[in-house]
Amino acid sequence: MTKFASLLAAALALSTLAAPAALAHAYKAGDISIKHPWSRETAPRAKTGAGYLTIVNGGGEADRLIGGTSPVAERLEVHSVTMIDNIMRMRHQENGVEIPAGGTLELKPGGYHIMLIGLKAPLKAGESVPATLEFAKAGKVDVTFKVEALSGAAATPAPAASHGTHGETQHHGKH
Ligand SMILES: [Cu+2]
Known part of the structure; x- marks a missing residue:
């Protein structure tokens, strides 16, 4: 093998190693795997944000x-x-949400989601939000939510307004 060829091989090996880590953005604890935790940027004075994974x-x-x-x-x-x-x-799921044996659960806009309540600062696109998720059996898992721009998520019915309503009516109001 020539020197050039071996350099090329090394570069290829490096890029194939690096690519999955950058793209996958995944975490593991015991039998539980977590893929692509993401969030949405919030309005400047928003007190709640949502997380999906x-x-x-x-x-x-x-x-x-x-x-x-x-x-x-x-x-x-x-x-x-x-x-x-x-x-x-x-609604706050006080007892959590089940992931069946061998099953997959997608937390997504319009469905189950992680709610961040009492934001200390608005979430901005491009930021990484650290969090620790807790599972009944797998225990605690540190993850990072990538904050995406609102415009990128425009295709789904935006729960942004209902998140605000939700935060105010459900958490601070009386029924
Ligand atoms: Cu919520």
Whole structure:
């Protein structure tokens, strides 16, 4: 092998090693794998933000995502979304959400999501938000949510407004 060829081989090996880490953005704890945690930028004075991710349970027993913490917010909760009278309502899942044995759960806009309540600063596109997620069996997992621009998420019905309503009516109002 010539010197040039071996340099080229080394460069190729490096790039194939580097690419999956950069693209995958994944985490693992026990049987639980977490893929691509992301968030959306928030309005300048927003007090809540949302986080989304895909959870794969490779084990033979169900597990539950029960909550967690993040230094950017006062609380981190697992929320569900239901439609009541054509209004999106979010609810804190106090007992968490189950990921069945061998199953995959996608937390996404309009469905289950992570809610960051009491943001200390607005979330800006391009930022990385650290958080620790807690599973009933797999325990605690440190992840990083990548904050994406709102414009990039325009294709999905934006729960931005309902997040605000939600934060105010559900967490601070009385029913
Ligand atoms: Cu919510």
